[in-house]
Amino acid sequence: MTRGRKWAGRIFKSVAILAALCLVAGAAVVVIGYRTTSTPDANKDFTTNTTFVYYGDGKSQLGSFAIQNRQSIPLKEMPDSIKQAVVSAENRTFWTDPGFSISGMIRAAWRIARGGTLQGGSTITQQYIKIMYLSQDQTITRKFKELLIAAKVGRTVPKEKILEDYLNTIYFGRGAYGVQAASQAYFDIDAKDLTVPQAAVLTSVLNNPSYFDPAVDDANTPRLLERYRYVINSMAETKAITPAEAQKYAEKLPKFPKVSINERYGGSKGFLLKMVERELINAGLDQGEISGGGLKVITTFDKSSQKAAEKSAKKYTKQAAKAAGKKSSNLHAAIASVEVGTGEVLALYGGPDYIKNSRNWATTPRPAASTFKAFALAAGLKSGFSLLSRFNGNTFTPQGDGVPIRNEFSYQYGPVNLIKATYDSINTAFVDMTTQMDNGPKKIVKMAQALGAVRPKGGPGWDENSRIALGSAEVSPLNQANAYASLANDGVTVPAHVVREVRDAKGRVIYKPKVVEKRAVSKDISRDVTFALSNVVEQGTGRSVQTLNRPVAGKTGTNGVNNDITSAWFVAYTKQISTAVMYVAGDSGNEDLDKYARPGDSTFFGGTYPALTWVDFMAKATEGMPVKQFDPPAYVNRDKVVVPKPQPTRTQQTQPTTQAPTKTATSTPTQTKTSQPTTQAPTTQAPTTQAPTKAPTTKTTAPQTTSAPTTTTKPKTKQTTSNAQGSG
Template identity: 70%
Template sequence: MADPDWGPVEPLPGKRAGKNGSTTPTKAKEPKTKGRLWAGRIAKVVAAAALLGLVAVTAIVFIGYNTVQRPNPNADFETATTFVYYNDGKSQLGSFAIQNRQPLTFEEMPDSIKQAIVAAENRTFWDDPGISIRGMVRSAWVIARGGDLQGGSTITQQYIKILYLNSQQTLTRKFKELFLAYKINKELSKEQILEGYLNTIYFGRGAYGIQAASKAYFNVDAKKLTVPQAAVLAAVVNNPSMFDPGVSDDNVPRLTERYHYVLTSMAQMGYITFEQAAQYAPLPKFPEVPTNERYGGPKGFLLKMVERELSQAGFDAGQISGGGLSITTTFDKKAQAAAVKSAQTYTKRSADAAGQKASKLHAAIASVQVGTGEVLALYGGPDYVKNSRNWATTARPTASTFKTYALAAGLKDGFSLRSIFNGNTFTPKGDSTSVRNEFSYQYGPVSLLKATADSINTAFVDLTTQMDDGPAKVMKAAQAAGAPKGAGWDDNSRVALGTAEVSPLDQANAYATFANDGTYVPAHVVKEVKDASGKVIYSADPQEKRAVSEDVARDVTYALEDVVEQGTGSTVRTLDLPIAGKTGTKDVADDIVSAWFVAYTKQISTAVMYVAGDGGNADLDDFRRPGDSTFFGGTYPALTWAAYMKVATDGLPVKKFAEPAWVNKDSAPNQPTYAPTTAQPTQTETAKPSQTPTAPPTTTAPTQSATTESPTKEPTKKPTGGASSGGNPNGNGNGNGNGKGNGGNGNGQQGADEAGGG
């Protein structure tokens, strides 16, 4: 009962008054703090701002919708050609296609592609107002936070952007796209919009529209597209450079994942059953499709490299092929012409002399500017259209050219050019087979300098085994210089002998590292890109890094100079330039599978590789010069190199290499590793072996590991050219270097290669 003097009884804290003054639990009132007061005020301000923002947005949409006019179609986009130039920015190398488009009516388009593209790109297409508000808000939020504007587009918006606008990533363009899409959705039927979209969108391979795409990918008319084929095209259209399997094998997994997404979406929308989606899971077959003749001839390889590099730099396929760009490459017109002429001249000469088909012999040339990484010239084959394999970017066994990395690793590890190694047949510690030199020449103890000049296999195996974890150090040196690890990079004592596979382009660039005093610069083929208005939108900016010390690089160069002056590379001395390089000839069983000459001046590094057969693994000996025992790197590869470099270096100032640093010259001389063997030394370091192969004094021929670089064939004609005490193999019997031995021109070179395994 209430007390009349006190009024109604107040409920206790935590209680709420009920009937008859009873109480029920309740939350106690908390006094308002300053923080809560400010929070309330801020909430009111935000609510007011949101209301004002909504009003503003409504006004913008109303004004935008009523004022925006449909512009004329992008005639420039439909016909704009991207031009590609040599490094002078004026001489045209080629172009990327004027749009390949063959319009179809909506009725002519199969249901398979209509359904696949809607399932892949815009499931709400048939019901939406032509725009995606959620996507627009997401894009606006991203750019407001400093990110790149992206995504959020319906099929209608994509169609508007391509046909009427551009690809600029700005809010202004995005809102104009929004207004136009909404308006056109009111003016055109969904069928008309989808027809226009499928006739306009870029599918890659120079194909704009579904008819051109069907031909480009499957060589069929669009009306015959199967569901799997349509699903592939619907997947590819999202980003042709990332999903087209013809661009790179790396695209296949990405395409497969996207393709499965399209099939699943089609099933979820009821276009196909889930059983059919599972049945269609494997990618359909991609037939051989005739390539656009724009890529015909040797230049096709260059254009494809440009496309790939720009794609990796973030350009989409539509920009590259139809954006009206001006692309300045790194290729030098004069050098490129010389590369084509040199490769084709010596390929034909070799094939004709041997009575073989020139189409079965493949010469590859890659030439890089020292210090910039700019690819000056590249010969990947005679005709990209007929055979798209680029031999200049195809990795093959490097043979003795890999010894250069062992040399660098040894110098870094504490050895010097004067360190002594085993020049005789021997069995490395822990191995079960012996290693020998070509025709089992026995050199005795040799310096690392001489081992490099004469390409002595045993000495480099000795060097590798004397280093702790030597094989790994050799491979690490190669990778640091710019040779990417690949097939044949075997972790064993014979790694320096060249089972490791590297492409000519990577070899040229890795050798350029030593010419550049030990600093690696990535190779690239695009120098600059301008848009249709002439604005520079891309400039190459390769990031250099230190691979080896300057002193090690100088000593490597000095040793490789000796290869040219006194060793297996003396064929190229006719250029009368400071040249450092290395020969290489690789055998597998009884076949010579690759022959190399990689060398550089102070300004240009160039690699030449010869391989044979469709896969580049056939026997090169079928193409050897008459009178030669085998197809050596010091023959046609060196001659090809010299013919190219004579033109490429014409007009350049003659620059000498720095003097050697003689790293580790004060360290105590090491001793060569010897293991019991029946073969006894027959030579000393100062006495160059006779050019006539002599079997070692043993009743049992030494065995050899399958990874040994030197060929095992006996010569069909023994070389009789003489040799000087300095090791010049190009002698006439008294070492005067005129290159004419009794066995014919070049036999002295041949003998040196045989002796050293070069």
């Protein structure tokens, strides 16, 4: 025998001996662990600890999640419908298996070893054991202990007892632990009265309450129906019900009665708690742990700002309703405020009482109107235009469009640059610019989404046509505030979020949001957009917010359809905070707002109650903050000679007198203007920048020429078309 073979033989023997020793040691560990592991008693050992939610200071309590709602009942009081449904869908071999699945345990160990998260057990026994360990520990040690307990329970505890304890401790959502509490939470009945369809719903929901409970999200309903049908078919396959019954039950979900919502969600704070809960679920935290794991959740909400949002929204909805002689409950104000650069939501007002009306208007998308023009402006600058490029300010019909595009009150401006087009919210100029761009509508939509104006799934108004800049696209106030925050943040987006940190019962940090910054547009373009939007406040439709006495850049928006105003906006930012205010009316949020218009106004403009609400809130939200100036405009592309193609002007309209119109009868309240810059149609001369004359406002003007745009007197009655039109 060669020397090499001798060494190979010795190594083989050593490995074999080592493996045998490991097996013996492992077996000893298993035997000792098995003998020393005690089986849980669900009625004695199962407890939950209340999770508390705090404002951003980590000290002031915002609210709490479910205190344990659990009512144990004996197995004999549970109907066959729920027992058969759970066994059929969750663990068909329950009555014969040893209580654990080796293959499932190996898969779980492999996931943990690779840095994955711990998954639920593959048998009812294992799921029951997992319930007894409400913690976020993702360790093989914990999983090994669960396996030992499952093996011991499977050998020593009757199956009937296991099923009883499981159905008395499993979390069904809505703060309900166990089938009795769940039956009351979902169907307002005792468990003994559950029908087969109702039992199938509860069996579906326990698989993942946050994913299947229709009360959590409207999108859960179709998912629940799919899972429900799976449960019904499983019951048919195990002969718990007949094929004919399965076919009948699978047609639709049973009816859900109106069940009172837990009082802890009362008031406007209910909207905040629900947002926190959903964000944690989306982050991967188990809903049972969220509700009963004794967590400490620190949110991003600023207590003072939140109080100011509630006060401002209620103040102006009541004021508007009282002046109109209407009920304030039919007028809805929404406020969303985001910190620039961090994405932290500082304040959010979705309604006065979550229990009375659970629709969160601050996260409900509605037509963004002319606040969408900021995205069109950014897209135009990126496509090669400059703030000094001139476009058609008169009524015209875009090529291929049979309906003329008009400005508010059919006002004729003549050729205008993008600065004036923005601060006077000139529809025709933005449509003209859109048609001059290659794939203009697509570029505007892409820019809006890149900045953070999220397009809702299936959301209307996002059709890529020449009028996209006018704001038929539906965006929520929260997303609109975040998109404008991206402009304030030099074109860098940061996802909006409401949770800053989560600690477990032992004080360990178990979750922090992963904030990923992404550049949406160049710094120079964002500076130019900010300059144009600051002119809206200095001399345009947003003049009413000058009382904040600090630099503000923003945009008004008023959406009109068939002579009805369906949404009115004011979205604006300082260097530190971006805030969106939206007003809508009626249960649908699509009813006419004009009946709430301010006395003396024919229309509910964005420059009235929305702007007043904004400045009232921001006065408190910015209190104590340093006054910061915006960067001067970069005037991107100013060296390029951009000559837009001429668009035909609709000349058949009768031209009134040439008397200059007054601005106070339109979208803004009468105010005294102080040292506002003048911006007229420029020449191709390079722009000059005028330094600010005094704090806190920055006044940078575009170059002036001696030619003023053609003007006409505004008619006294508003004119809209059947298509949505954005105005100031």
